[in-house]
Amino acid sequence: MTPAQPTRDRLLDAAERLFAEHGFDGASMRTITADAGANLAAVNYHFGSKSALIHEVFGRRLAPMNVARLQLLDAVLEETAQRGEDRPTPRAVLRAFLAPALSLGRQEGREFFVLIARAHSSPHPELQAHIVNQFAEVAVRFGAALQLALPSAAREDLFWSMHFTVGALCHTVVNTQLLTLMSEGLCTDVDEDAVLERLVAFVAAGMEGGLDS
Amino acid sequence: MTPAQPTRDRLLDAAERLFAEHGFDGASMRTITADAGANLAAVNYHFGSKSALIHEVFGRRLAPMNVARLQLLDAVLEETAQRGEDRPTPRAVLRAFLAPALSLGRQEGREFFVLIARAHSSPHPELQAHIVNQFAEVAVRFGAALQLALPSAAREDLFWSMHFTVGALCHTVVNTQLLTLMSEGLCTDVDEDAVLERLVAFVAAGMEGGLDS
DNA sequence: GTCTATATGGGGATAGAC
DNA sequence: GTCTATCCCCATATAGAC
Numbered sequence: 421m422t423p424a425q426p427t428r429d430r431l432l433d434a435a436e437r438l439f440a441e442h443g444f445d446g447a448s449m450r451t452i453t454a455d456a457g458a459n460l461a462a463v464n465y466h467f468g469s470k471s472a473l474i475h476e477v478f479g480r481r482l483a484p485m486n487v488a489r490l491q492l493l494d495a496v497l498e499e500t501a502q503r504g505e506d507r508p509t510p511r512a513v514l515r516a517f518l519a520p521a522l523s524l525g526r527q528e529g530r531e532f533f534v535l536i537a538r539a540h541s542s543p544h545p546e547l548q549a550h551i552v553n554q555f556a557e558v559a560v561r562f563g564a565a566l567q568l569a570l571p572s573a574a575r576e577d578l579f580w581s582m583h584f585t586v587g588a589l590c591h592t593v594v595n596t597q598l599l600t601l602m603s604e605g606l607c608t609d610v611d612e613d614a615v616l617e618r619l620v621a622f623v624a625a626g627m628e629g630g631l632d633s
Numbered sequence: 634m635t636p637a638q639p640t641r642d643r644l645l646d647a648a649e650r651l652f653a654e655h656g657f658d659g660a661s662m663r664t665i666t667a668d669a670g671a672n673l674a675a676v677n678y679h680f681g682s683k684s685a686l687i688h689e690v691f692g693r694r695l696a697p698m699n700v701a702r703l704q705l706l707d708a709v710l711e712e713t714a715q716r717g718e719d720r721p722t723p724r725a726v727l728r729a730f731l732a733p734a735l736s737l738g739r740q741e742g743r744e745f746f747v748l749i750a751r752a753h754s755s756p757h758p759e760l761q762a763h764i765v766n767q768f769a770e771v772a773v774r775f776g777a778a779l780q781l782a783l784p785s786a787a788r789e790d791l792f793w794s795m796h797f798t799v800g801a802l803c804h805t806v807v808n809t810q811l812l813t814l815m816s817e818g819l820c821t822d823v824d825e826d827a828v829l830e831r832l833v834a835f836v837a838a839g840m841e842g843g844l845d846s
Numbered sequence: 847g848t849c850t851a852t853a854t855g856g857g858g859a860t861a862g863a864c
Numbered sequence: 865g866t867c868t869a870t871c872c873c874c875a876t877a878t879a880g881a882c
Contacts, residue, residue, distance in 0.1 A: 441756065442756050443756035445656070446658070446757075534754065538751075538755075540804070540808055540811075541747065541750045541751045541754065541808070544656075552811065552814060559815050575816075575819065576819050579812060579815070579816040579819060579820045580812070580835075583804065583805065583808075583809070583820070584801040584832065584835050585801075586804060587803060587804025588797040588798075588800040588801050590754075590804060591797070591799060591800025592796065594753070595753055595796075595800075596796070598753070598764075598765065599792060599793070599796045601765060602765065602768075602769075602792070603788075603789070603792040606788065606789050606792060607789055607793055607796070618790075618793050618843070621842070621843040621844075622793075622794060622797050622839040622840070622843040623839060624842075625838050625840075625842025626835040626836060626838045626839030626843075627838075629838025629841070629842050630831070630834040630835040631834075
C-alpha cells in the first residue's frame, strides 16, 4: 500500500498534470493533493505555498531540457570541427535547440510543455522572470552559434529570427490539436520526428531566406 | 458628469485592459466594474455572466480584424488579376494575413492581442472554440490563396506552415518585450512596419524554402 | 510527516428597492 | 438601468493533535 514515490514527487506530478489541464488558477490545492493521494496540508508543508509549488514544477523540467540543448550544441560544434569545416549549418544549430523541447513533449513531461507556452503569456510576472532566468545561458550560447553559422547576418536579425522560432515552437507543442482540428485530421503530431524536421526546415529557411530580401 | 460612453462599452474596455494585465481569473468582476465606474451587478445585467463578458471582449475585436484580412486578400487577388499574372506571391498573401493583426496591436486594442495569444493556450475550452469559429472562414480562404500561390505544395505542408506562422505571429505580438529584454534593447517593436516586414520575410522564406528540402 | 479542523478572505451571482 | 445587501461557495493557509 505504500506508494512507490515520495509525497513530494507525487505532488509535483499531480500539479504538473492538473496545471496543464486546468491552468494555474483552475487547479486548486484541493484537487492537486487529492490527485496525489496526499493531504490538503501537504503542499504547504513541502513547498510553503502554491506559488512555490508552481516554481518547482518549472525548475524540475527546464533545467534538464536546457542542459540537453547545450550538450547537443557542443556535439554539433565538435563534429563541425572534426570535419575540418569552419562553421556549423544553421539547421544543425536549430535542431539542437528544438529537439530537446519536442522530445520532452514526447516523454514523461508531455503535459509540461503546455505550461511553458502558457507561462510565456502569463499575467504572473514571476513566471516570465523564471523563464528568462532559465533561458539566459541558452540564449547566449545559441546566439553565438547562430552568428557563427550565419556570419553575414546582423545580430539584430538573429534575435528576431530566434524570437519567431520560439513562437513557432511553442505554438506547435501546445496547439497542434487545434491544427488537427482545422486541417480536418490531415495534420497530426503522432510522428514527432517528422514534426521536428518540418519545424527545422521552416525556421532554417526563414532564417536564411528572411535575411536576404 | 455623465460619461461619454455607455456602461456596456466601458465594461468591455475595462475588462479588456484588466484581463490583459491580470488574466481572466486574476481580474475579478469587482475590479472590472470598479474600473469602469459601474456597479458590481452591471456585468451580470449587461452580459449575464463573466464567461459571457469574456466572449464579448473577443467578439468585438476578432470580427473586424478578420474582415480586414479578407478585404486585403481580395485586394491582393484583384491586383494580381489586373496585372495579368495567374497567381499571387506568397508574401502578398501572408502580408494580408499578418498586417491586420499587427496593426490591431498598434491601435486601440493594443492590450487585446495579448488575450488572443493567451486564449490559444488557455485551459478554458470555450475560448479555444471561440477562436476556431472566428477563424474558420479566414483559414479556408487563406488556405486556398496559399495553394494558389504555391501550386506545387501539398495541402498538408501548407497547413503546417500556417501553423508555424500563427505561432510566430502570436509570440511576436505578445512577447516582444521579452525579446527586448534578452537582446538588451537591441530589438524593439517601436517600428511596427519593420516588424511586419521582418515577420513576412521570415515566414514567406520558411514556407517556400521549407517545402523543398 | 501526516492528519483534522478551522481561520480568513475573495470569488460570482442574485433579489429586490429605487 | 442602476444600486445595496446578501447568499453561497471555494480558495489558500495555518494551528495543533497524532
